[in-house]
Amino acid sequence: MMIWQLDLLILMLVVICGIGALMIRDLLGAAILFGAYSFMMCLLWAIMGAVDVAFTEASVGAGVSTVFFIAAVYHTTRRTKD
Amino acid sequence: MKILGLIIVVLVGAVLEYATIDFPPLGDPASPASTHVSPRYIEKSIEETAVPNVVTSVLADYRGFDTMFETTVIFSAGVACFLLLRVPPSRRPQRASERQYRHRLTGLTFRIKGGAEVSLPLHEFERVDSIWTPYDFIIEKVCRYLIPFIQLFGLYVIAHGHHSPGGGFQGGVILGASIILLSVSHNLRIALKRMGERTSALFSPVGVFIYAGTGALCLILGYNFLDYQALAALLPGGPIMARSHGIFIVEVGVGMAVMGTMVWIFKNLASLGRYDEGL
Numbered sequence: 001m002m003i004w005q006l007d008l009l010i011l012m013l014v015v016i017c018g019i020g021a022l023m024i025r026d027l028l029g030a031a032i033l034f035g036a037y038s039f040m041m042c043l044l045w046a047i048m049g050a051v052d053v054a055f056t057e058a059s060v061g062a063g064v065s066t067v068f069f070i071a072a073v074y075h076t077t078r079r080t081k082d
Numbered sequence: 083m084k085i086l087g088l089i090i091v092v093l094v095g096a097v098l099e100y101a102t103i104d105f106p107p108l109g110d111p112a113s114p115a116s117t118h119v120s121p122r123y124i125e126k127s128i129e130e131t132a133v134p135n136v137v138t139s140v141l142a143d144y145r146g147f148d149t150m151f152e153t154t155v156i157f158s159a160g161v162a163c164f165l166l167l168r169v170p171p172s173r174r175p176q177r178a179s180e181r182q183y184r185h186r187l188t189g190l191t192f193r194i195k196g197g198a199e200v201s202l203p204l205h206e207f208e209r210v211d212s213i214w215t216p217y218d219f220i221i222e223k224v225c226r227y228l229i230p231f232i233q234l235f236g237l238y239v240i241a242h243g244h245h246s247p248g249g250g251f252q253g254g255v256i257l258g259a260s261i262i263l264l265s266v267s268h269n270l271r272i273a274l275k276r277m278g279e280r281t282s283a284l285f286s287p288v289g290v291f292i293y294a295g296t297g298a299l300c301l302i303l304g305y306n307f308l309d310y311q312a313l314a315a316l317l318p319g320g321p322i323m324a325r326s327h328g329i330f331i332v333e334v335g336v337g338m339a340v341m342g343t344m345v346w347i348f349k350n351l352a353s354l355g356r357y358d359e360g361l
Contacts, residue, residue, distance in 0.1 A: 048108065051247040052137045055239075059255040064344055067262055071352040071361045 002047060010047070014040045027073045035066035131325040133244045141249065142329040142336075146308040149332070150293050152251075153339045157286045160343035164283070167355035174356055182214070183207040211269060211359040225267035232260040240337045244326065250333035254289075254340025261345045270353055270360040277345055279357055285342025292335030296328060308332075 017037035021030045038061030045054035106113035123140055133139040141149050183192045185207055191214075192207075236256035243249030261282075265273035297308040305312035310328025311321040319327070352360030 052135075052249070052252075055247045055252045056255075059252050059259070063259050064255055064262065064348075067259075067266070067361075068347065068351055071348060074352070074361050075354055 007044075007047060010040055010043050014044065027076060028070065031066060031069035031073055034069065035062050038062040038065070130322065131329065132322050133326055133329060135244055135246065137247070138243050138249050138329060138333075142332050143308075143310065143325055146297070146332065149336065150290075150297065150308070153290050153293055153336050156343050157290050157339055160283075160286050160346045163347045163350045167350040169355040180212075182210050182212060184210045184214070209271065217268070221267050225263055229260050229264055232263070233257055236260065236337075236341075240333055241330070243333055244329065250336030251340055253333075254337035255344060257337065257341040258344030258348075261341075262348050265348065265352065266361055270349065270357070273345075274349070274357065279346075279349060282342045282345040282349065286339045286346065289335045289337070289339025289342065292338065293332050296331050296335070300328075 014037060017033050017040060021033035021037060024030050024033060038057060042054045042057040042062060045051075045057055106115075110116070123136055123144065127133060127136045127139045127144075131139045131143050133143075181194050183194065184190070185192070187206065191210065233256075236253045238253075239248035239256060240250055240253030243253070261273055261277050264276060296310070296313075300309050300312040301307050303312035303315055310325040312324070313328050313331075314321040314324035317324050317327045349357060349360070354360070
C-alpha cells in the first residue's frame with residue numbers, strides 16, 4: 001500500500017519545509033513555508049491511511065492557520081516600534 | 083547559547099529517535115493499540131451505532147466526552163483572542179475613525195477625519211481601506227462564484243461525516259474558511275455584513291451548548307451523560323438509529339462552534355480588534 005519512494009520524498013519535503021520555515025528571515029515566507037509543511041504532513045497522514053486526520057490537517061493546518069499567520073504578519077512592521 | 087541550544091536539540095532528537103525503536107511497526111496487529119479496544123470498535127460500531135465510519139462513531143459517541151471538551155477548547159481560544167485583541171469602540175484611537183472613500187468614476191480618494199458624518203451619494207462612492215489596492219477582477223469574480231460551492235461542500239462534510247471522512251470539525255473549518263475567503267478577496271466590511279461580530283461570537287457558545295445540551299437531555303431522560311440511546315424517546319428509528327442521530331446533532335454543534343470561532347478569531351486578528359479594516 002505504501003510506496004516507499006513517495007514516502008521518502010514527502011518526508012524529505014517535510015524536513016526541508018520545517019527547517020526552511022525556521023531559517024527564513026521573512027515572516028510571510030515563514031508562514032507560507034509552514035503552510036507547505038502542513039500540506040506535506042496532510043499527505044503523510046493520507047498515505048498512512050488516517051484520512052480523517054489528513055482532512056483536518058488540510059483544512060486547519062494548511063488552510064485556516066496559514067491565513068491566521070498571514071493576518072498576524074500583516075500587522076507587523078519591518079522595524080520594531082519599541 | 084545558540085550552540086548549546088543546538089546540542090540540546092540534537093540530543094533530545096537522538097533520544098526520541100532511540101525511543102521509537104521500541105514502537106511496534108505501522109499496522110502491526112499484535113501492537114497494544116490494536117489488541118484491546120480497537121477490535122471492539124471495529125466489530126461492534128455498525129451494530130451499536132449504525133455509523134459506517136468508525137472514526138466518527140468513536141469521536142462523537144464512544145469518546146464523546148473528549149470531543150465535547152475539544153469543542154470547549156476551541157471556544158476558549160476564540161474567547162482568548164477576543165479578550166486579548168478586541169478594542170471597545172469608545173477606546174479606539176482617533177486614527178481609526180479616519181475613513182477613506184473612493185469615487186468610483188474618477189478614482190479620486192477622499193479622507194474624512196475625526197469620525198465626521200458626511201452624506202455622500204453611496205452609489206458613487208465606496209469605502210476603501212487605508213492600504214488599498216484595486217480589486218483584481220479575476221480574484222473577485224472567481225471567489226464570488228466559488229464561495230457558495232465551498233459552503234455547500236462544508237455542509238456536505240458535516241452531514242456526510244457518518245459515511246465518509248469528515249464531520250463537524252472539518253466542515254466547520256470549511257464553512258469558516260469560506261467567510262474568511264470573502265474577507266480576503268474583497269474586504270473585511272463585506273464579510274462583516276454577511277456574518278457580523280455578534281453572529282460569529284454567538285455561534286461558538288451556541289455550538290458548545292448544543293453539544294452539552296444533548297448530553298444533558300440524555301441525563302434528563304434517565305440515561306448516562308451523552309448516551310444517545312435516550313433520544314429514542316424523541317426521535318424515530320429505535321435506540322440504534324437514535325445513537326446515529328445523536329452523533330449528527332452533536333456534529334452540527336461542533337460545526338457551528340468551529341465555524342463561529344474561526345471567523346471570530348480571524349476578524350479580531352485581521353483588524354487588530356477594531357473591526358473596521360483588515361486583510
